[in-house]
Amino acid sequence: MSIAISPVVKAADRAAFIDLPWQLYAHDPHWVPPLKSEMHGLIDPKKNPWFGHADAVFLLARRNGRVTGRISAQIDRLVLAMPAEQGGGPGVGHWGMFEAEDAETATALIKAAEDWLRGRGMTQAMGPFSLSVWDEPGLLVKGHDHSPTVMMGHHLPAYQAWIEGAGYTGVRDMQTYDLDITQDFPPIVQRIVASGERNARINIRKVDKSRFDEEAALLLGILNNAWSDNWGFVPLTDAEIAYAGKKLKPIVFEDLIRVAEVEGEPVAFMMTLPDLNELTRDLDGRLFPFGWAKLLWRLRKPQVRTMRVPLMGVVKRLQSTRLASQLAFMMIEYIRRDALVHYSATRGEIGWVLDDNQGMKSIAETIESTVNRIYRVYQKTL
Incomplete structure (x- = not known):
């Protein structure tokens, strides 16, 4: 039977x-x-x-009336304003939220997304982004043999061949690093941390959740400075910052987010989250009627196996310096200790990390973490 593609219109x-x-x-x-x-x-x-700065269409594929796939196609005006070397620029459209049960469905969906982008003047299609770089970017191409952590995607292994068969080539890889946090870090890292502790100029502090809005603004200010030259970076709008803060507040804990200050100036931060996937897996996606109560109870004092580090940044003027690495090792070590003692965690996951981020890759390798998952972003000329 032929594949019929139609946009999402009704609640059904x-x-x-x-x-x-x-x-x-x-x-x-x-x-x-x-x-x-x-x-x-x-x-x-x-x-x-x-x-507020993007348009999207959501498409369903059906065979004989039965849903067999889905995809989104989107145009982000902030991406169009990005420099080409950072993955944006005029004519760059995205697609994502891609799922398909067979190759025929995949081909039809990707073509439909391309047609929507082409019809709006786009000349490049890039994906998957579900929906933006701040949500779930990239296709899982390594790491299908274990579950994703909070806010990370998981995809069927067949998708890689179907996307590449549609004419797409990889443009960027994003890696996650797996770390056994029950083990002390190598002696060189311990010496670096101890040296920082003797330096009166350095202070590593926990965030103060009672000043959540102020602290969130501080972290995002460091993030915008630290990441502004990174590939794929799109600045968050004020409305998006408020939206993200509202969603993150219940799952952030003061001892899992550290701010590094040098002579009283905040210059770096590290955010760690308990793996919420471990706490929600048995809810089967439903918070009602009893899921909310279960989740709120579990979040009072979450006990998880894995901690994920989704965000970490050092202000641009300190990047590639020995001080930047020292601050990073200190924050990682302090959070490692608290994750073990207070949350029963035994494993950490850092990422994602861009494949050209040599500084972060060097830190990950020095603490003896290994790449456990790779997400790939693809591109094609329309």
């Missing part, structure tokens, strides 16, 4: 779009059901402030 379409992964990953032991309320919020222009 939206539900089918969100629910499809439950069908495709039913027998994948490493897939973690996302919270459906979060997914509905992600694609709702009335809730997600990303739509």
Whole structure:
């Protein structure tokens, strides 16, 4: 039967779009059901402030009336304003939220997304981005044999061949690093940390959650400075910062976020999150009627195996200096200690890390972490 592609219009379409992964990953032991309320919020222009600078279409594939795949196509005006060397520029459109049960469906979906982008003047298609670089960027090409951590994607292994078969080539790889945090770091790292502790100019402090808005603004200010030259970086708008803060506040803990100060000036930070996937896996994507109560109870004092480091930054003027590395090692060590003692964690995951970020890769290798997953962003000329 031929594949029919149609946009999400009605509530039933939206539900089918969100629910499809439950069908495709039913027998994948490493897939973690996302919270459906979060997914509905992600694609709702009335809730997600990303739509304040972007337009998107959500498409469903059906064979004989049965849903067999989905995809989004989107144009972000902030991406269009980016320099080409950072992965943006005029004519660069994105697609994402890609899922398909077979190659025929995949081909039809990708073509439909390309046609939508081409019809709006785009000359390059890049993806997957679900929906932006701040959500779940890239296709999983290594690491299908274990579950993703919080805010990380998981995809069927067949997708790589289907996307590359549609004429796409990899443009960037993003890596995550796996770390056994029950073991002390190598002696060289311990000496660097001890040296920093003797330096009266350096102070590593916890964040103060009672001043959440102020602290969030501080961290994002460092982030914008530290990451502004990175490939794919799109600055968050004020509305997006407020939206992200509201979502993150229940899952951030003061001893898992550190700010490094030099002579009283905040110059670096590291954010670590308990792996929320471990706390929500058995909810099957549903917070009602009892999921909310279970999750809130578990978040009172979360006990998890894994901690994820999604964000870390050092102000630009200190990057590539020995001081920057010292501050990073100190923050990692302090959070490692608290993760062990207070959260029962035994494993850390750093990332994602861009494949050309030599400074962060060097830090990850020095603490003897290893690459456990790779996410790839693809590009094609339309």
